[in-house]
Amino acid sequence: MKNNKKxxxxxGVGALSGYGAGKDIFWGNLKNSMPVFKxxxxxxxxxxxxxxGGQITDFKLEEYDxxxxxxxxxxxxxxxxxxxxxxxxxxxxxDDNSYQTGILLGTNFGHPVIQQYADMLNSVKSQYIYPNxxxxxxxxxxxxxxxxxxxxxGESSSASAVELALNLIRRGKYHTILxxxxxxxxxMALLYYAQTDEISPGEQGYEERCTPFxxxxxGTILSEGSAFIVMEDREHxxxxxxxxxxxxxxxxxxxxxxxxSNNGGSNxxxxxxQNAMRDSGLSKSNIELIYGAANGSKRFDKTEMEAIEKTFxxxxxxYVSSIKSIIGETQGASGVFNIxxxxxxxxxxxxxxxxxxxxxxxxxxxxxxxxxKKDINLILCxxxxxxxxxxxxxxxxxxx
Amino acid sequence: MSHNxxxxxxxxxxxxxxxxxxxxxxSSIGNNKDDFFQSLVSGRCGIQELTKEDYPRxxxxxxxxxxxxxxxxxxxxxxxxEDEIEQFDYPTLIILKAVGEAxxxxxxxxSGQDISVIIGSAVGLRPTYDRxxxxxxxYSSGERKFLPQPQYYPTVxxxxxMNTVLNAIFKKFNLQGDGLCLSTICASCATTIGxxxxxxxxxxxxxxxxxxxxxxxxxxxxxxxxxxxxxxEKSAPFDKSSRGFQLAEGVGVLVLEDLSTARKRDTYxxxxxxxxxxxxxxxxxxxxxxxxxxxxxxxxxxxEEANIKPEDIDYISLIGRGSKMSDMKELEGIKxxxxxxxxxxxxxxxxxxxxxxLGASSILNFITTLLEMKEKVILPIRNFKNPHSKYKMNFxxxxxxxxxxxxxxxxxxxxxxxxxxxxxxRYEE
Numbered sequence: 001m002k003n004n005k006k007x008x009x010x011x012g013v014g015a016l017s018g019y020g021a022g023k024d025i026f027w028g029n030l031k032n033s034m035p036v037f038k039x040x041x042x043x044x045x046x047x048x049x050x051x052x053g054g055q056i057t058d059f060k061l062e063e064y065d066x067x068x069x070x071x072x073x074x075x076x077x078x079x080x081x082x083x084x085x086x087x088x089x090x091x092x093x094x095d096d097n098s099y100q101t102g103i104l105l106g107t108n109f110g111h112p113v114i115q116q117y118a119d120m121l122n123s124v125k126s127q128y129i130y131p132n133x134x135x136x137x138x139x140x141x142x143x144x145x146x147x148x149x150x151x152x153x154g155e156s157s158s159a160s161a162v163e164l165a166l167n168l169i170r171r172g173k174y175h176t177i178l179x180x181x182x183x184x185x186x187x188m189a190l191l192y193y194a195q196t197d198e199i200s201p202g203e204q205g206y207e208e209r210c211t212p213f214x215x216x217x218x219g220t221i222l223s224e225g226s227a228f229i230v231m232e233d234r235e236h237x238x239x240x241x242x243x244x245x246x247x248x249x250x251x252x253x254x255x256x257x258x259x260x261s262n263n264g265g266s267n268x269x270x271x272x273x274q275n276a277m278r279d280s281g282l283s284k285s286n287i288e289l290i291y292g293a294a295n296g297s298k299r300f301d302k303t304e305m306e307a308i309e310k311t312f313x314x315x316x317x318x319y320v321s322s323i324k325s326i327i328g329e330t331q332g333a334s335g336v337f338n339i340x341x342x343x344x345x346x347x348x349x350x351x352x353x354x355x356x357x358x359x360x361x362x363x364x365x366x367x368x369x370x371x372x373k374k375d376i377n378l379i380l381c382x383x384x385x386x387x388x389x390x391x392x393x394x395x396x397x398x399x400x
Numbered sequence: 401m402s403h404n405x406x407x408x409x410x411x412x413x414x415x416x417x418x419x420x421x422x423x424x425x426x427s428s429i430g431n432n433k434d435d436f437f438q439s440l441v442s443g444r445c446g447i448q449e450l451t452k453e454d455y456p457r458x459x460x461x462x463x464x465x466x467x468x469x470x471x472x473x474x475x476x477x478x479x480x481x482e483d484e485i486e487q488f489d490y491p492t493l494i495i496l497k498a499v500g501e502a503x504x505x506x507x508x509x510x511s512g513q514d515i516s517v518i519i520g521s522a523v524g525l526r527p528t529y530d531r532x533x534x535x536x537x538x539y540s541s542g543e544r545k546f547l548p549q550p551q552y553y554p555t556v557x558x559x560x561x562m563n564t565v566l567n568a569i570f571k572k573f574n575l576q577g578d579g580l581c582l583s584t585i586c587a588s589c590a591t592t593i594g595x596x597x598x599x600x601x602x603x604x605x606x607x608x609x610x611x612x613x614x615x616x617x618x619x620x621x622x623x624x625x626x627x628x629x630x631x632x633e634k635s636a637p638f639d640k641s642s643r644g645f646q647l648a649e650g651v652g653v654l655v656l657e658d659l660s661t662a663r664k665r666d667t668y669x670x671x672x673x674x675x676x677x678x679x680x681x682x683x684x685x686x687x688x689x690x691x692x693x694x695x696x697x698x699x700x701x702x703x704e705e706a707n708i709k710p711e712d713i714d715y716i717s718l719i720g721r722g723s724k725m726s727d728m729k730e731l732e733g734i735k736x737x738x739x740x741x742x743x744x745x746x747x748x749x750x751x752x753x754x755x756x757x758l759g760a761s762s763i764l765n766f767i768t769t770l771l772e773m774k775e776k777v778i779l780p781i782r783n784f785k786n787p788h789s790k791y792k793m794n795f796x797x798x799x800x801x802x803x804x805x806x807x808x809x810x811x812x813x814x815x816x817x818x819x820x821x822x823x824x825x826r827y828e829e
Contacts, residue, residue: 145680171602191542
């Protein structure tokens with residue numbers, strides 16, 4: 001117990017992105033600070049000015065399971081990553097533990113909606129249109145019998161799922177919850193973010209790149225991908241001799257409605273960060289690094305910088321970075337990708353920089369180049385939804 | 401503006417008691433709670449034949465039924481100002497009305513209070529086929545201006561994202577706190593109740609507004625007819641001759657909170673949640689597990705959590721879709737837990753009054769149970785005559801049964817096999 005609450009740790013990790021499948025490939029590319037973006041293929045891009053995205057191009061269906069043969073990409077990607085995370089955790093499920101194990105999967109769009117309408121008329125494909133099928137496939141394959149649920153709160157969905165899982169495990173009914181996020185790249189998603197002026201390069205003549213927090217940022221670059229973590233009760237993990245990556249020390253959430261005009265945009269992030277600190281029993285002076293929600297958005301990055309300034313006013317040695325210049329905006333999966341990056345940093349001591357960052361209109365300690373700091377213990381990860389949600393997660397080194 | 405501020409924190413040592421202090425509903429049988437219950441008592445059915453005028457663009461396939469339980473006579477101008485009608489679209493206004501009913505009844509004072517809103521829906525705000533036709537240009541170009549009703553949606557995507565509803569609820573009622581949207585298909589709304597309970601017990605939230613809704617659109621009839629579950633004949637849950645069911649839409653809203661905060665206000669307390677469990681069959685993506693083992697487990701774990709025995713249960717509220725496979729599974733699960741008692745405890749379902757409203761059904765039966773507890777009566781299963789030979793249980797039929805319910809078991813099911821079992825206790829001072 002810590003802070004009068006059960007400790008919850010991460011014992012398994014899985015990732016799938018434009019780099020390929022598996023955590024090692026993902027972490028390897030973080031190490032080299034290698035952006036995932038390539039020219040998008042097989043999607044009609046006109047009239048978009050953008051050309052780039054983090055697209056998955058080499059998905060090897062044969063490595064997974066025949067159960068996926070009729071499924072759509074959303075189900076395939078989610079399943080693939082959950083499989084890797086479960087194998088990584090070395091957990092197996094049987095009558096003793098299947099009811100105390102659950103799956104929470106967050107997504108923004110799930111299976112693209114126009115495709116859903118087309119699939120509705122097909123008696124096979126219509127079974128796979130809802131995101132619940134993805135969680136169900138995982139449950140069926142591994143015999144997981146507790147709660148299986150989808151969080152559909154926009155871009156912060158998987159972070160929200162982490163917060164829920166933390167509460168469920170602390171409550172005691174569940175000792176293991178697989179938490180993940182998945183997002184598929186589609187023409188509709190690209191058009192949508194372009195129409196709301198969120199995608200780089202934005203106006204004519206600007207460079208297509210993703211540089212969160214930078215003064216001359218021009219928008220974000222979308223990526224598809226899936227990331228899963230196995231969250232587990234600390235005692236349960238230690239009893240079975242599990243390898244522990246880190247601890248989820250606390251979470252906080254807030255919702256303030258508002259869209260383009262963003263009155264209250266920074267408030268919700270301030271509140272979720274404060275709630276996360278209170279929940280963990282740790283203070284702002286313990287936090288050494290923030291991996292932000294910032295993705296290069298002209299309007300939303302600003303709100304996060306304001307929130308960080310207000311909340312951490314006067315705190316020294318706080319590094320601020322964002323992984324999205326490298327992995328892109330994975331929307332519903334971004335919350336868990338952030339955690340995977342935090343784990344990477346805790347293990348290697350390397351803080352992932354903001355690629356091509358030059359300067360910002362705010363005076364925070366932004367990470368332009370990789371920094372090596374072996375004694376980092378506590379990282380705060382933020383995730384926001386464009387419609388008004390904010391979730392903050394405290395990831396800490398596990399000291400037993 | 402702080403979440404869970406110290407004056408609201410209650411000692412972790414004491415187990416919290418989760419009660420329901422406000423309810424709201426809109427469905428095919430009534431646009432408020434009282435009308436809803438009156439319709440049930442008088443045996444009124446909300447399922448009607450669909451006409452070409454209702455959905456002019458829909459082309460029904462051969463085996464598709466032409467019936468549904470639609471919400472009727474909902475005139476937004478009765479409940480909302482012109483400004484509000486311009487700000488929120490029609491489906492959202494319906495949900496807001498039900499949320500307003502629940503908040504008003506609970507006498508919650510909103511200002512300075514942190515409130516969590518959890519929204520559950522099987523299908524969400526997926527627009528009707530008519531709207532997709534009309535909106536196709538908008539979806540294909542990403543341009544909001546091509547939407548038929550752009551004034552409601554800051555972006556194209558908000559037209560079909562559940563966040564739109566979350567946004568609207570926070571704005572209309574000026575709430576502060578946090579919110580999330582979830583789905584476990586047909587058990588979605590019961591899941592919001594289960595999660596809300598856990599979050600209050602954990603001290604993470606003080607007050608949770610659970611919102612469950614599902615809209616009807618005829619494409620759903622097409623999809624479900626592939627699985628041969630629908631029928632044009634009257635559905636009769638648990639009846640051996642029932643050939644299938646009809647789909648419907650509905651909204652249900654509950655206000656959940658800890659008893660200690662409820663007591664401070666002069667508000668009616670409907671009941672207490674003593675046990676709540678969610679399991680899934682892990683069997684097939686659509687077909688429920690024939691063994692009903694996982695559903696039975698959900699009931700078993702809830703009974704254990706409530707610290708009672710099966711014989712303490714006075715009444716069981718099931719979904720009762722009226723399709724053989726799911727009906728049998730529900731009854732098999734009950735039989736596994738209750739054994740011989742299964743022949744005595746009264747069982748019912750309201751689905752043949754309202755139609756099967758997907759996720760909303762799992763909150764409508766919950767609301768019905770609390771109203772039955774209050775009025776001390778159990779409603780009969782509409783159209784029910786003869787049970788299957790294997791499941792001769794105490795199905796309440798033909799006329800309402802006067803009964804004082806102390807402990808009720810409320811269950812729900814979904815495709816992909818999610819099961820929920822919640823135990824409710826009548827509240828006494």
